[in-house]
Amino acid sequence: MKALVLEEYNKLVFKDVPDPDISPGEVLVRIKACGICGSDIHGLDGSTGRRVPPLIMGHEASGIVEATGSAVKRWKKGDRVTFDSTVYPLDDWFTLEGRYNLSDNREVLGVSPGDYKRNGAFAEFIAVPQHILYRIPDSVTFEQAAMVEAAAVALHAVNMSGIKTGDNCVVTGAGMIGIFVIKLLEISGAGDVIAIDNNATRLISAQRSGARNTFDPSDVNLEEKIKALTKSRGADISFEAAGKSETVNISIDVVRKGGTVVLIGNTAKFIEFPLQKVVTRELRILGSCAIRGEYDVILKLLENKKLSVDDQISAIAPLSEGADWFRRLYNKDGNLNKVILVP
């Protein structure tokens, strides 16, 4: 099969590689679309240590079942599917507790951090275990299905927050995940949603996605302005989707006493943490990691046309041109959101 292989750091080559074998519990999927994730772009130069070459990257994908292992009962050739980006063990304590995203020995598709290597979906075929597959409704395209992973990350954060109807929310960081959080807050019955980002284009996109007010983080008296918009109390919940010290602190500053802060971004390893503010105001600070089965809900929202993802797709390009698109994304060439590669 053809695949886009990271042969060494900063060197992607479109070439022939052997087809993957499937074990009895696995399904061979013919890839129809695979999105380039920010983590793939950062993985390109070796800086994250999570894409040790040689490796086929790619974990935001969709396709058609091509073949099934002898123990596979629920799937057959021709089924339209997407799949979790994480391969998790079914006999793990955390999985059995319903928290498979935290399971020990889980592996992410298209990732090789040193202790394992899982080839991903920038290829014609991928072999995945049957238990991570989800069926794509007929009206949802393969390109839309390749966006489900990112939207599911956002939904997981919204679910973690325990939002109640009418809760006022702040979203810090209006990149793709932040935008999906804003859209899903609308669907979840949030009150007013306020977006904060230092990029004016992103703030326009936040407004289109349902944010009632938007601010630049450098805005003077930001905290006071947000208080004025939230009954002089502050937001009930804030979501942080940038992962830096400054933005985490803003997320903490803008919530009311007893409010909830959900941390999604994790760019920085360590940050400045306002201990006294958090303790004396009894804030709930929650980490939100990846996805815990939110795929089906996102697929349903796409089928019902309640959630749109098309506005976040910047380009759909042939996999053979993948190296060029990676380079453009790496160099931040243009205001590109999601680029989807098609084998």
Ligand SMILES: [Zn+2]
């Ligand atoms: Zn990703």
